[in-house]
Amino acid sequence: MNKVSLLKNKLLILSLSLFLFGWYSYSQAQDEKNLPFPITLFKLKNGLQVILSEDSSLPLVSVVVAYNVGSMYEEPGKTGLAYLLENLMFQGSENVSRMQHYSIIHNAGGELNAATSADKTIFFQTVPSNQLARVLWLESDRMMSLEINDLNVQQVKDILIEEIHHRKATNPYLESYYRFDQFIYPDFFYSHPVIGNESDLINITVEDVKKFYSTFYKPNNAVLSIAGNINKKKAEEEIRKYFETIPEGQNFPPVTSPKLPERKPIIRTHKDPSVPSPGFHLGYRMASPSTDDFYPLRIIEYILLHGKTSRLYNRLIKRYRTASHLSGSIEIRKNLARFKIFVVCGNTTMMERSKRAIISEINMLKMNLISEKELQKSKNLFKMDYINQYATSGDKARFLAESFLSKKSLDHLANELKKYLAVTRGDIIGIMRKYFTHESITLNIIK
Amino acid sequence: MKKIRSQLKNALPLFLLIFLYWNPLLFSQERFRKSPPNPEPFTELRLPEINYKTFPNNGLTLAIIQRENLPIISLKAIIFSGESSSPENLPGIATLTANMISRGVSHLTSSRIEEEIESIGGRFFTSIHPDHSVFTFTFLEEYLDRALSLLSRMFLQPTFLSHEIENVKRSMQYGIIQNKTDPEFLAKRQLFRLLFRDHPYYKGTLNEDLIRYLNQKDLISYFRNYYRPNNALIVLTGNLNITATERLVSRYFYSWRKKELLNSPLPPPNPFTEQKVCLIDLPGAKDATIYLGNVVYPVTSQDIFPLIALNQVLGGTPKSRLFMNLRESKGYAYYAFSNVGSFKSCSVFFVNARVTPEVTYSSINEILKEIEGITKNKIPIPEIEQAKSYLIGNLSLQIETFENLSSKASEFNILNMEDELWKKYYENIMLIDSERVLETAGKYPLLTPVIVIVGDSSIILNNIREFGEVELFNKKGVSQGILHLNKGEKK
Numbered sequence: 001m002n003k004v005s006l007l008k009n010k011l012l013i014l015s016l017s018l019f020l021f022g023w024y025s026y027s028q029a030q031d032e033k034n035l036p037f038p039i040t041l042f043k044l045k046n047g048l049q050v051i052l053s054e055d056s057s058l059p060l061v062s063v064v065v066a067y068n069v070g071s072m073y074e075e076p077g078k079t080g081l082a083y084l085l086e087n088l089m090f091q092g093s094e095n096v097s098r099m100q101h102y103s104i105i106h107n108a109g110g111e112l113n114a115a116t117s118a119d120k121t122i123f124f125q126t127v128p129s130n131q132l133a134r135v136l137w138l139e140s141d142r143m144m145s146l147e148i149n150d151l152n153v154q155q156v157k158d159i160l161i162e163e164i165h166h167r168k169a170t171n172p173y174l175e176s177y178y179r180f181d182q183f184i185y186p187d188f189f190y191s192h193p194v195i196g197n198e199s200d201l202i203n204i205t206v207e208d209v210k211k212f213y214s215t216f217y218k219p220n221n222a223v224l225s226i227a228g229n230i231n232k233k234k235a236e237e238e239i240r241k242y243f244e245t246i247p248e249g250q251n252f253p254p255v256t257s258p259k260l261p262e263r264k265p266i267i268r269t270h271k272d273p274s275v276p277s278p279g280f281h282l283g284y285r286m287a288s289p290s291t292d293d294f295y296p297l298r299i300i301e302y303i304l305l306h307g308k309t310s311r312l313y314n315r316l317i318k319r320y321r322t323a324s325h326l327s328g329s330i331e332i333r334k335n336l337a338r339f340k341i342f343v344v345c346g347n348t349t350m351m352e353r354s355k356r357a358i359i360s361e362i363n364m365l366k367m368n369l370i371s372e373k374e375l376q377k378s379k380n381l382f383k384m385d386y387i388n389q390y391a392t393s394g395d396k397a398r399f400l401a402e403s404f405l406s407k408k409s410l411d412h413l414a415n416e417l418k419k420y421l422a423v424t425r426g427d428i429i430g431i432m433r434k435y436f437t438h439e440s441i442t443l444n445i446i447k
Numbered sequence: 448m449k450k451i452r453s454q455l456k457n458a459l460p461l462f463l464l465i466f467l468y469w470n471p472l473l474f475s476q477e478r479f480r481k482s483p484p485n486p487e488p489f490t491e492l493r494l495p496e497i498n499y500k501t502f503p504n505n506g507l508t509l510a511i512i513q514r515e516n517l518p519i520i521s522l523k524a525i526i527f528s529g530e531s532s533s534p535e536n537l538p539g540i541a542t543l544t545a546n547m548i549s550r551g552v553s554h555l556t557s558s559r560i561e562e563e564i565e566s567i568g569g570r571f572f573t574s575i576h577p578d579h580s581v582f583t584f585t586f587l588e589e590y591l592d593r594a595l596s597l598l599s600r601m602f603l604q605p606t607f608l609s610h611e612i613e614n615v616k617r618s619m620q621y622g623i624i625q626n627k628t629d630p631e632f633l634a635k636r637q638l639f640r641l642l643f644r645d646h647p648y649y650k651g652t653l654n655e656d657l658i659r660y661l662n663q664k665d666l667i668s669y670f671r672n673y674y675r676p677n678n679a680l681i682v683l684t685g686n687l688n689i690t691a692t693e694r695l696v697s698r699y700f701y702s703w704r705k706k707e708l709l710n711s712p713l714p715p716p717n718p719f720t721e722q723k724v725c726l727i728d729l730p731g732a733k734d735a736t737i738y739l740g741n742v743v744y745p746v747t748s749q750d751i752f753p754l755i756a757l758n759q760v761l762g763g764t765p766k767s768r769l770f771m772n773l774r775e776s777k778g779y780a781y782y783a784f785s786n787v788g789s790f791k792s793c794s795v796f797f798v799n800a801r802v803t804p805e806v807t808y809s810s811i812n813e814i815l816k817e818i819e820g821i822t823k824n825k826i827p828i829p830e831i832e833q834a835k836s837y838l839i840g841n842l843s844l845q846i847e848t849f850e851n852l853s854s855k856a857s858e859f860n861i862l863n864m865e866d867e868l869w870k871k872y873y874e875n876i877m878l879i880d881s882e883r884v885l886e887t888a889g890k891y892p893l894l895t896p897v898i899v900i901v902g903d904s905s906i907i908l909n910n911i912r913e914f915g916e917v918e919l920f921n922k923k924g925v926s927q928g929i930l931h932l933n934k935g936e937k938k
Contacts, residue, residue, distance in 0.1 A: 037516070055516060057514065057515075057516050058492065058843045058846075058847065059489075059490035059491070059492050059843055060843045060844065060847070094476070094480075095476075095480050095481055095482070102765075102766070103766065104483060106764060106765075106766050106837065107766075107833050107836055107837060108486070108836060108837070108840045109836060109837045109838065109839060109840020109841035109842070109843075109844065110840060110841075110844070111844060126844055127840070128489060128490065128839075128840040128843065129487075129490055130486045130487035130488060130489050130490060131486050131487075131840075132487075133484040133486070133487070134483050134484055134486060137479075137480070137483050137484055138483070140480075141480060144480075169733075229490065241479065242479075242480075245477065307561075307565045308561050308565070309558070309561050309562050309565050318558075373566070376566065377562070377565050377566040380565070380566060380567060380568035380587060381565055381568055383568055383587060384519065384568035384569070384570075384585075384586075384587060387517060387518060387519055387587075388519075390517075391517060391519075391847070391848050391849075392847040392848060393847065394847075
């Protein structure tokens, strides 16, 4: 056998093995059938997790790339870095010019956006389904080779500093939100604002941005979620073509573990002459979102705060009119959850009354069983909001990506809604007593 | 040893090949990354069929759109009368009536209605327009029966209690007062007030003082005249069985009695034939907010699509001419867009922008130049094709949610343009070309608009002297007189 034929044989074996590898990895695709919509999961060899959800009701496709990084991965003195990078991702990459990403999506009639939170950064676009390959080309290019230079970093910094000024000018309570986060979260990593501090932003260097990008914007630190009118097999081929050769990342710095909360109430008052009316932030430190306790906690959020007939809206806004504004929810930052309420009142007397009314409603929920009717109403409102999380292809792709990043598995989605709807009156009283304790309360009064 | 070395030598090309296969990036970029791939052939959107039924006993029309992918139902109830049908001396009565619909029915107080809505996972809200009033109700699909029962009681057995009327009036007044710090609201309201100055549509731009004159008797009279099944449309979108749903709607609305209607077609308002500049003083405002526009009429079914394309090219999105010029090129504006507002008796073409006060005149000048350009010169083919591509691709996004789908269907029905806009949208967009856009643009007085500026007059007046004559208005929209500014004499 001469060398050429030997080489031919070896090539044959190689190509056969590559074919088998390709076939094998395709066969690893896992279909989840118990969800409210079908999904297929597979992972590329560089660690990129892919989620596909086929829905041919409209000729649209949504592509979401979510990175497991947010403001809590920033070091002290470098706040705003994650958000800066989110903005920089639209400024061009090796093969995509500055406005090209936007132009391609827009010219097709599509929409795009991005969001950064404490623990994730998400990029999403919805386009006519014939544009899927183009979006994959765009997303893979910026995952692989983002353009980071003095000019575009400075441009983005200028935009963000203007945004900080604008937010402060239009929301007099913004500083109070930031201050409250410092009290209710255990340390710097969890508590600092996503948009960053102006002085930190000014001092961020191009090298800082490059380091952050090259550390976190890697396929094995991301999830690619696609929902809409797709042919699954063809979509997988395109995904492999554009993403599989992107080098994986290594040594992702872990999130700094949160300090254990102190078992004592935190009560602070600060005077802020810029606020038009007094108000307060009230919060409770909660269970981790991954525990079973989280299901009743979410329903409690609806009992207290959602809808015009919720207990607190009814009492503070409608019946006694002690407050002019009421908002709140459970907020999740990685493995921590916080129950947060914000109230604005006409004067300090009304503020005292509102505060007492909230504590009184919470105590009532701890002592008395809620009626079946009220519980069912809260569950139905929750159910509607839960379903609306996947009402459009963009919502669905984002819902899947976020669920994956927060829980690292999508198995739980098959039964998640059922678990919320199975919460009993007894669960509510038990969870109220467990988490809404005097020791876990955090109160920040603004005068 | 020699044998091993020879085997290694033989295997070298293979290792090299494997190495190259797995590490292509070490040497050069894959070729397919250099440029964007071509899109696949476009999949045309087929808009879902709307199943209509008009009930013979009372003339109520029901439209059902079947969608299966979510266990929720979107309901829109439309009364084909809006603020323009309020009596001349009672502007606001249509708005008050619509807002009162969910505020009490026999044996059910307004709080109990809210309880009932939220008990079925529902959200209910009302919006009032010059030609019609819309009641939007979204709920979980298993509660269709309860939702229809509640809605029918709102229309058939409202109580209109005095204390509830007072509550609603207070909240309407509060809403308008709150809006008076919003320059967008002030500018848009003033533009429409001036454009509709001698037309029934003017009543839709009410201010808070007029609300106090509204009373229960007038409200009941308005309700009896206009809230009739032969003046109503119910649109339902969801996973619905058509026959069963029709039967259910018939059961709940059967006893709703029809009446001869007072609606008569309105003539169009007269467009402005000369440019007019107005300023609303908003002390402390950091920016200048601009609304400028004019009435366009008649917008026939042949004109509507070229007009949509013209708007798209001029100011439909951040890639359009106005945004690219005023923000990206000149750096004058935070944003600059154009719009076509459609009413039954006319349309309004308008531009809105927020700019730095020091360049207010220059910005308006640039906006007018862009309008002139698009009305006098043919749009280049690539630009018009790009606009068409956007309009075709974007339609699917506009109807993704059940609620948006119901809204679109209602909107097209209200404008009597369902055939053109719903059934033949794709074909009609494809037929647009530069000649048709130019021809359509030439029909309308786009270059003699009303220009409304909202901002701090102490800064702005100095920067709009070139206009010469400016009418000053207060925040209620009342004229404070005409200012004669000396051109070129900046202080």
